[in-house]
Amino acid sequence: MWIDLPRAANNFEMNLMEALATKKPDEPYSRKLLHHSEKRIASLLEASLPPAAKIRLQSSEFAHIMFMAHDGFVLNARLADETEHIQKMIDGLIALIFRPD
Numbered sequence: 001m002w003i004d005l006p007r008a009a010n011n012f013e014m015n016l017m018e019a020l021a022t023k024k025p026d027e028p029y030s031r032k033l034l035h036h037s038e039k040r041i042a043s044l045l046e047a048s049l050p051p052a053a054k055i056r057l058q059s060s061e062f063a064h065i066m067f068m069a070h071d072g073f074v075l076n077a078r079l080a081d082e083t084e085h086i087q088k089m090i091d092g093l094i095a096l097i098f099r100p101d
Helices: 012-021 032-048 051-056 059-079 083-098
Strands: none
Touching: 012 059, 032 059, 051 083, 059 083
């Protein structure tokens, strides 16, 4: 989600960010797709996270953080190729979440 999608050849992620960034405050916007996607990711997290990780951070909160960070990774993919650095951050995040208590 943070490495492959932002770098996909179709540029869908960047086009979506550009479209959302140019939306005017008075133009309609629905968060329906975002909420649906977050719920799906949260259910996957709920099924895979160890109990200690669920206590530290609710799956729904973690899913929201994943989507919020995703926008930054999309923009970063256009500005610099930091795939190795991003992978290290992801590995560190996973180690924190799945660490035994």
